[in-house]
Amino acid sequence: MTDIIQAAIEGAGADELNALAMPDSYRASFVRREDVGMFDGLESSEKDPRKSIHVGDVELPELAPDEAYVLVMASSINFNTVWTSIFEPLPTFGFLDRLGKESVWGQRHALDKHIIGSDASGIVLKTGSAVRSWKAGDKVTVQCNHVDDQDPSAHDDSMMAVNQRIWGFETNFGGLADITVVKANQLMPKPTHLSWEESAVNALCNSTSYRMLVSGNGARMTQGDRVLVWGATGGLGAFAVQYVLNGGGTPVGVVSSESKVKLLNELGVEAVIDRRAANYQFWSDEHTQDESEWRRLGKDIRGLVGEDVDIVFEHPGRQTMGASVFVTKRGGTIVTCAATSGFMIEYDNRHLWMKLKTIKGSHFSNYREAWHANKLICDGKILPPLSAVYSLDEVGDAAWQVHKNLHEGKIGVLCAAPEEGLGIDNRELREQVGEDRLTIFRRHN
Numbered sequence: 001m002t003d004i005i006q007a008a009i010e011g012a013g014a015d016e017l018n019a020l021a022m023p024d025s026y027r028a029s030f031v032r033r034e035d036v037g038m039f040d041g042l043e044s045s046e047k048d049p050r051k052s053i054h055v056g057d058v059e060l061p062e063l064a065p066d067e068a069y070v071l072v073m074a075s076s077i078n079f080n081t082v083w084t085s086i087f088e089p090l091p092t093f094g095f096l097d098r099l100g101k102e103s104v105w106g107q108r109h110a111l112d113k114h115i116i117g118s119d120a121s122g123i124v125l126k127t128g129s130a131v132r133s134w135k136a137g138d139k140v141t142v143q144c145n146h147v148d149d150q151d152p153s154a155h156d157d158s159m160m161a162v163n164q165r166i167w168g169f170e171t172n173f174g175g176l177a178d179i180t181v182v183k184a185n186q187l188m189p190k191p192t193h194l195s196w197e198e199s200a201v202n203a204l205c206n207s208t209s210y211r212m213l214v215s216g217n218g219a220r221m222t223q224g225d226r227v228l229v230w231g232a233t234g235g236l237g238a239f240a241v242q243y244v245l246n247g248g249g250t251p252v253g254v255v256s257s258e259s260k261v262k263l264l265n266e267l268g269v270e271a272v273i274d275r276r277a278a279n280y281q282f283w284s285d286e287h288t289q290d291e292s293e294w295r296r297l298g299k300d301i302r303g304l305v306g307e308d309v310d311i312v313f314e315h316p317g318r319q320t321m322g323a324s325v326f327v328t329k330r331g332g333t334i335v336t337c338a339a340t341s342g343f344m345i346e347y348d349n350r351h352l353w354m355k356l357k358t359i360k361g362s363h364f365s366n367y368r369e370a371w372h373a374n375k376l377i378c379d380g381k382i383l384p385p386l387s388a389v390y391s392l393d394e395v396g397d398a399a400w401q402v403h404k405n406l407h408e409g410k411i412g413v414l415c416a417a418p419e420e421g422l423g424i425d426n427r428e429l430r431e432q433v434g435e436d437r438l439t440i441f442r443r444h445n
C-alpha cells in the first residue's frame with residue numbers, strides 16, 4: 001500500500017494528502033476487449049461473469065482539472081456490472097471509444113480494459129485544479145451521472161444532456177477498484193452512521209428509484225397512491241417500496257420466494273405477491289400473451305389493497321410489461337427504467353389509450369435528485385439494503401449471484417477497506433435508526 005492510501009485510511013487531512021504522491025498503478029476489476037466474443041452462441045443465462053471479469057493492476061490515468069481521485073473503500077454490484085460482463089446488449093467498449101473521440105480528456109477512456117463499477121464510498125485523495133467544493137480527505141459517496149457541464153443540453157435536467165453517461169458503464173475507471181477517477185459533480189457526502197459497505201450500495205439504485213417515483217421528472221407519486229413494485233426486494237425495488245411507505249402510499253411488492261415475502265413484511269410492506277407461488281403465465285408462448293393472466297394479477301392486487309394501482313414501478317420488461325399496462329388504474333402511470341427480460345415490449349394499446357394511462361421512461365437521476373436521495377440515506381430515512389459483502393477479488397462471483405437472481409437487495413464489495421464494519425462516525429444516529437432495521441437485508445440473506 002502506498003503512503004497516500006495508508007495516510008487516507010488513517011484519517012490524514014488535505015495538506016498531508018496533497019503532499020504525497022499518487023501510485024502509478026492500482027488494483028481494479030475489468031473486462032478485456034479481446035474477450036468480447038467469448039460467449040458467442042450462448043444463451044444470456046449461460047454467460048458467466050466469473051469468466052470475463054478479471055482483477056489486476058491497471059495504470060492510473062492523469063487527472064483532469066474538474067476531477068478527483070477517490071480511494072474506494074467499498075463499492076457494489078449493479079445490474080450494469082452484469083450487462084458489461086456478458087457483453088449484452090452491446091459490448092461497452094463502443095461507449096468508451098465514442099467518449100475517446102470527444103475530447104483530449106475523453107481519450108483516456110478508450111482502452112482495451114474497461115474498469116467497471118458504478119457505485120463507491122471512499123475518501124478523496126486528490127482534486128483537480130478546478131475543483132472547489134471538495135478536498136482531499138473528504139469522506140464521500142459517488143453518484144454515477146457523468147455529464148459535461150459545457151453542453152447546454154445539460155443545464156435544465158442533466159439526464160437530458162446529449163452526452164450524459166453512466167460512470168463505470170459508459171466511462172472507464174469505475175468504482176470496483178481501489179481507486180476511481182470521477183468528476184467533482186459526482187461526489188456526495190458519505191452517510192455518517194453507515195459503514196463503508198453500507199454507504200456504497202445506495203447511490204445508483206436509490207437515485208434511480210427516487211427519480212422514478214418521487215421527483216417531478218418521474219411518476220409524481222402522492223399520498224395515498226397504490227404502487228405495484230416488481231422485484232420489490234431487488235436493487236431498485238428495495239428502495240422503491242421504502243419511498244412508497246415514506247410518501248404515505250401503499251406498496252404492493254412482487255417477489256419470488258417466501259423468504260422475500262417475510263423480508264418485505266419486516267420492512268413494513270404488508271401487501272406482497274409471491275409471483276412464483278401465484279405462477280402467473282403472462283405469455284402462453286413466445287409470441288402470445290394471455291389476458292386472463294393479467295386479469296388474475298389485477299384481481300390479486302385488488303384482493304390485497306382494494307383497488308387497482310395508481311403506479312407500476314416497471315423494470316423486468318418484456319415478461320411483465322403487458323400485465324403492468326393492464327393492471328394500472330385508469331389515468332395511472334407505468335414508470336419504466338429497464339427491461340431485464342427483454343427490451344422488445346408488447347402490450348395491448350387499447351388498455352393504454354382507452355383508460356388514459358401514461359408510460360413514462362426514466363433513467364438514473366440528475367445531480368440534484370441524487371443529492372436529495374442521498375440526503376434521505378444520510379438522515380436515516382431510507383435504509384441501505386445491503387445483503388452480502390464480497391471482496392474485490394470475488395467481483396465475478398458477486399456478479400454471478402446478481403445475474404442468476406440469487407441475491408436480495410444489494411451486494412457490497414470491499415475494496416480498500418480492510419474489513420467490514422469500518423467507517424461509522426455517528427453511533428448516536430445509528431442507534432436512533434436502529435441496528436435491527438439497518439441489517440434487515442443482511443439477516444434475511
Ligand code: NAP
Nearest residue numbers: 079208231234235236255256316319337338340341363364
Ligand atoms: P436486481 O437486483 O436483479 O433486482 C431485479 C428484481 O426483478 C429481481 O430481484 C427479481 O425479483 C425481479 N425480476 C427479475 N426478472 C423478472 C421477471 N422476468 N419478472 C418479474 N420480476 C423479475 O436488479 P436491479 O438493480 O433492481 O435492476 C433491475 C433492472 O433495472 C436491470 O435491468 C438494471 O440494469 C436496470 N436498472 C436501470 C437503471 C437506470 O437508470 N435506467 C438503474 C438501475 C437499474 P423476484 O425474483 O423476487 O421477483
